[in-house]
Amino acid sequence: MTDSQHIENLTINVNLVRLPHLTDYLPNLQTHTTPLEHNNFYHPSNGFYLSQSDVIIRRTIYDLARTAPSSHFAYHRAGPRKQIFYDQQNVRAAIVTCGGLCPGLNTVIRELVVGLWEQYGVREIFGIKAGYRGFYSMDPVRLDVKMVHNWHKRGGTVLETSRGGFDLDKIVNAIQDYGYNQVYIIGGDGTLRGAVKIFNEIRRRKLYVGVAAIPKTVDNDVGIIDRSFGFQTAVEKAQQAISAAHVEAESAPNGIGLVKLMGRSTGHIALYATLSSRDVDCCLIPENEFYLHGKGGLFEFLEDRLKQNGHAVVVVAEGTGQDMIPRTNAEKQVSDESGNPVFLDVGVWLKSELKKWWDVDHKGELFTVKYIDPTYMIRAVTANATDNLYCTLLSHSAIHGVMAGYTGFVAGPINGNYAYIPMDEIADTKNVVDTKDPKWAWVRSITTQPDFQRN
Ligand SMILES: Nc1ncnc2c1ncn2[C@@H]1O[C@H](COP(=O)(O)OP(=O)(O)OP(=O)(O)O)[C@@H](O)[C@H]1O
Ligand SMILES: O=P(O)(O)OC[C@H]1O[C@](O)(CO)[C@@H](O)[C@@H]1O
Ligand SMILES: [Mg+2]
Numbered sequence: 442m443t444d445s446q447h448i449e450n451l452t453i454n455v456n457l458v459r460l461p462h463l464t465d466y467l468p469n470l471q472t473h474t475t476p477l478e479h480n481n482f483y484h485p486s487n488g489f490y491l492s493q494s495d496v497i498i499r500r501t502i503y504d505l506a507r508t509a510p511s512s513h514f515a516y517h518r519a520g521p522r523k524q525i526f527y528d529q530q531n532v533r534a535a536i537v538t539c540g541g542l543c544p545g546l547n548t549v550i551r552e553l554v555v556g557l558w559e560q561y562g563v564r565e566i567f568g569i570k571a572g573y574r575g576f577y578s579m580d581p582v583r584l585d586v587k588m589v590h591n592w593h594k595r596g597g598t599v600l601e602t603s604r605g606g607f608d609l610d611k612i613v614n615a616i617q618d619y620g621y622n623q624v625y626i627i628g629g630d631g632t633l634r635g636a637v638k639i640f641n642e643i644r645r646r647k648l649y650v651g652v653a654a655i656p657k658t659v660d661n662d663v664g665i666i667d668r669s670f671g672f673q674t675a676v677e678k679a680q681q682a683i684s685a686a687h688v689e690a691e692s693a694p695n696g697i698g699l700v701k702l703m704g705r706s707t708g709h710i711a712l713y714a715t716l717s718s719r720d721v722d723c724c725l726i727p728e729n730e731f732y733l734h735g736k737g738g739l740f741e742f743l744e745d746r747l748k749q750n751g752h753a754v755v756v757v758a759e760g761t762g763q764d765m766i767p768r769t770n771a772e773k774q775v776s777d778e779s780g781n782p783v784f785l786d787v788g789v790w791l792k793s794e795l796k797k798w799w800d801v802d803h804k805g806e807l808f809t810v811k812y813i814d815p816t817y818m819i820r821a822v823t824a825n826a827t828d829n830l831y832c833t834l835l836s837h838s839a840i841h842g843v844m845a846g847y848t849g850f851v852a853g854p855i856n857g858n859y860a861y862i863p864m865d866e867i868a869d870t871k872n873v874v875d876t877k878d879p880k881w882a883w884v885r886s887i888t889t890q891p892d893f894q895r896n
Contacts, residue, residue, distance in 0.1 A: 445517060445549035447759060452537075452714055454603075454683075456512050458515065458863060459863070460847050460863055461640070467488075467649060471525060471526075471863055472525065472530075473526070475523055478523070485523075489521065491519075492519050495518040496515035497518050499665070499856075505791075507810070515846070517857065518732065518860060519838035519859035520839045520845070521818075521828060522861070524845075525846070527561075527622070527623070527844055529561050532622060533565040533623070534622075534625065535567050535576075536553050537573065537626055538602045539552065539604075540602060540626035540628045540631060541659065542821055543629075543657045543659040543820055544659070544671035545824035545828045545831070546657060546671070546714040547599055548828070548829050549627055549655055550589065550600060551590075553838065554588075554589045556837045558585065566583070571600075571603045572603035573606050574603060574606025576611065576612045576615040576616065577615045582600070582789075596823050604778040607779075609642055611640045613648075616643070616648070617648065618888065623650070624639070624737065625653055625654075626653070626655070630663060634756050634868045637849070639652060640652040640864055644848075653851070653852060654852075655835050655851070656867065658706050659675045659710070659820040661872060662706065662871055662873065663867060663872055664872045665867050665870050666851075666853030666854055667853070667856065670831050670871040671826050672709065672710070674823075674824050674825045675703065675710055678712050678822055679700075680714065680845070682813045683714060683720055683721060683754065685698070686698025690809075691752045694751065694806075695752070695799075697743065697749050697753040697755065698753070698754040698813065699811065700755070700813045700818055701758075701759055701813075702714060702757070704726065704758035704761075705784070706760045707758070707871075708726020711726050712726060715884055720754050721754050721755070722746050722754050722757045722890065723746075724755075725756070727763075728875075729881070729893060731761070731764075736890070737893065737894070739809060739823045741891075755786050759784055760787075761787050766785045766787065788812050788814055792812045793803075795810050798805075839862075849865050
């Protein structure tokens with residue numbers, strides 16, 4: 442068989458990823474026709490409702506000459522189902538936000554409330570205060586459409602958030618005691634790991650409670666989905682810091698503008714901010730180790746750049762170079778309330794190393810480093826239009842899934858279409874910058890920075 446015949450004759454098996462459903466452990470649950478049938482705003486016509494057979498295929502790009510795609514993974518498509526497993530009169534929904542802030546958090550809350558209220562006629566919606574701990578240690582806040590009306594115009598989370606405080610038994614007991622039968626959890630990787638435990642415990646206790654998560658991470662480090670909400674807004678906001686660093690650097694002899702951007706263990710924000718700015722001379726991310734001195738190092742590169750242009754801009758993701766920064770044993774142990782390691786400030790360290798280097802090699806010549814740390818400014822802002830729209834689609838997708846009886850899932854876009862992904866699968870994946878990917882080569886071709894691979 443020739444290569445082209447081989448390609449023409451290819452057949453691909455689709456393996457549908459199984460999604461947990463309430464009927465897995467409550468087989469006699471009653472179904473109801475969705476209230477969307479009689480909604481003033483929706484006029485369901487052919488194709489409006491989705492069924493079990495509507496799927497999204499995870500991978501869409503293959504080189505057929507190299508890897509024969511013998512099987513694909515497919516996920517259930519997100520969207521309304523005609524038969525649902527809740528009676529609108531009896532829904533009691535809880536919404537919680539956990540972890541750090543991210544642009545769009547309030548939009549997600551607002552759209553959960555508005556979607557439940559307007560589309561499914563739900564009137565019992567509660568906000569859990571201050572993250573997971575709020576389930577068992579604070580009174581819930583009753584939410585309605587009027588109250589959340591303009592929340593999408595506010596940064597942060599009106600419900601408040603926190604780290605730590607995950608007590609599985611207390612949380613699930615509270616879910617039972619307050620009578621919630623739908624729980625919407627908005628948070629990052631840690632939150633998702635907690636959500637998996639909550640879902641497993643709810644399943645173990647055979648509770649009539651649907652659990653959905655909406656991945657939130659300004660770092661964009663959650664796997665499988667295309668990107669996380671708020672990420673684009675953060676990248677956009679980072680442009681202001683980079684522009685300021687550029688102006689400061691340009692306006693001084695041998696000026697260096699240094700910008701530290703968020704990214705605990707991934708450099709997506711730094712990478713995208715660099716690609717979209719074009720003012721950046723060097724982008725440092727945790728996925729690509731770097732070094733300061735010697736051939737191929739940062740200082741040799743900056744020396745050249747200063748000779749050529751008189752100035753340079755360096756962007757560094759906060760999780761970069763942590764092993765290079767001297768720290769005491771006590772500092773090595775420090776973690777936040779969720780157990781995440783607390784980083785030392787790579788920007789402050791780099792600024793001081795730059796000054797030391799210049800003083801040794803160029804004593805007497807003018808030199809300036811302007812360090813800009815917009816850390817919280819890029820995540821404490823209102824979501825931009827694209828992220829706001831994205832948050833709306835995420836929230837509505839989550840509601841439709843829970844109403845349809847699915848549970849233990851995450852709603853998110855895969856190749857531009859919204860899907861339901863089992864929570865445990867997403868909690869186990871991490872989206873890091875692939876430095877073998879053309880995008881990283883693109884960064885390097887724009888900045889012409891070294892690859893920091895010692896020969
Ligand atoms: N492995 C885990 N099991 C149970 N709960 C967890 C786990 N990891 C973290 N959590 C809980 O999830 C919540 C949020 O975790 P964390 O502070 O790590 O933020 P995150 O969700 O990862 O968001 P961010 O993107 O801001 O880091 C906290 O209440 C924490 O206690
Ligand atoms: O809000 P905190 O606890 O200072 O956490 C900051 C961390 O949160 C994030 O914004 C999201 O994980 C990281 O980029 C950053 O390291
Ligand atoms: Mg996290």
